[in-house]
Amino acid sequence: MAKRTILRFVYFLLSWPMIMVALFCYLLNLGNVRLYYRQCINVIHENHTAYPQKLIQCLYFGEDKRGHSHLGVDYIGVFRAILSIARGEIQGASTIEQQFVRTVIGRYERTLKRKLLEQLLSHLICFSFTKHEVAESYLSIAFFGTHMKGVTSLYERLAPESYDLNFYAGVVARLKYPQPKKESQIWSIKHSKRTEWISRQYNSANKAFKSDSQHSALSV
Known part of the structure; x- marks a missing residue:
C-alpha cells in the first residue's frame, strides 16, 4: 500500500506539467483537443458496459500493470521504452487510456504529434472518468481480431463453454x-x-x- 502511494505521488509529479498543457489545449481547442475529447466521452457514455472483474484484472496485467497508479500516461514506461529504442529494441508504453483514445479517434500514424495528442487526451479522460469506466469502455470497442470488435462480438464468435x-x-x-x-x-x-x-x-x-x-x- 505504501509503495503504491509513493508511486502515485511520483506519477503526479511527472504528470502535472502535461496536465497543465492538456487543460490549456482544451480551453483553446489546440489540435482539436476539445473535439477529440468530446468524441471520447461520448464513446464512454455509449459503450460503458459491465464486465467480470477477472477480465478487467487480466486487462491491466496484460496491457497496463501500473494502470492504477498513473494519471493516464505511464511516464516510467515511456522512459523505459525510450531506452529500449536506443538499444535497438521495440517496447510499448501505451496505457489503457491511450489505447482507448487511439481506438476512438482512429489516429495510428507513427508521429510525435499523434503521440502527444494521445497523451493529452488520456490525462483529460483520466480526470473525468474512473479507471474502471475507461477499461470497460475500451473492452467494448477494442479490436480482437477478424470480425471481433469489442468483447461482445468476441463472445459471440468464440461461444466459449x-x-x-x-x-x-x-x-x-x-x-x-x-x-x-x-x-x-x-x-x-x-x-x-x-x-x-x-x-x-x-x-x-x-x-x-x-x-x-x-x-x-x-x-x-
Whole structure:
C-alpha cells in the first residue's frame, strides 16, 4: 500500500506539467483537443458496459500493470521504452487510456504529434472518468481480431463453454495478437504464450495479495 502511494505521488509529479498543457489545449481547442475529447466521452457514455472483474484484472496485467497508479500516461514506461529504442529494441508504453483514445479517434500514424495528442487526451479522460469506466469502455470497442470488435462480438464468435481465467487471459492476449481470419500455427503459439504469461501475472499478484492479507490479519 505504501509503495503504491509513493508511486502515485511520483506519477503526479511527472504528470502535472502535461496536465497543465492538456487543460490549456482544451480551453483553446489546440489540435482539436476539445473535439477529440468530446468524441471520447461520448464513446464512454455509449459503450460503458459491465464486465467480470477477472477480465478487467487480466486487462491491466496484460496491457497496463501500473494502470492504477498513473494519471493516464505511464511516464516510467515511456522512459523505459525510450531506452529500449536506443538499444535497438521495440517496447510499448501505451496505457489503457491511450489505447482507448487511439481506438476512438482512429489516429495510428507513427508521429510525435499523434503521440502527444494521445497523451493529452488520456490525462483529460483520466480526470473525468474512473479507471474502471475507461477499461470497460475500451473492452467494448477494442479490436480482437477478424470480425471481433469489442468483447461482445468476441463472445459471440468464440461461444466459449466456460468463462475462466484462461479464457479471459486469452481475450486480453488478442489485443497484442489479434486473431486472424484463418488461424496459423505461428499465431496460435504467440497467443498461447501470451495467454499463459497473463495468467501467471494474475495468479502471482493474487497470491501476493492473499499472503499480505493473512499477514495483516495475524498482526492485528
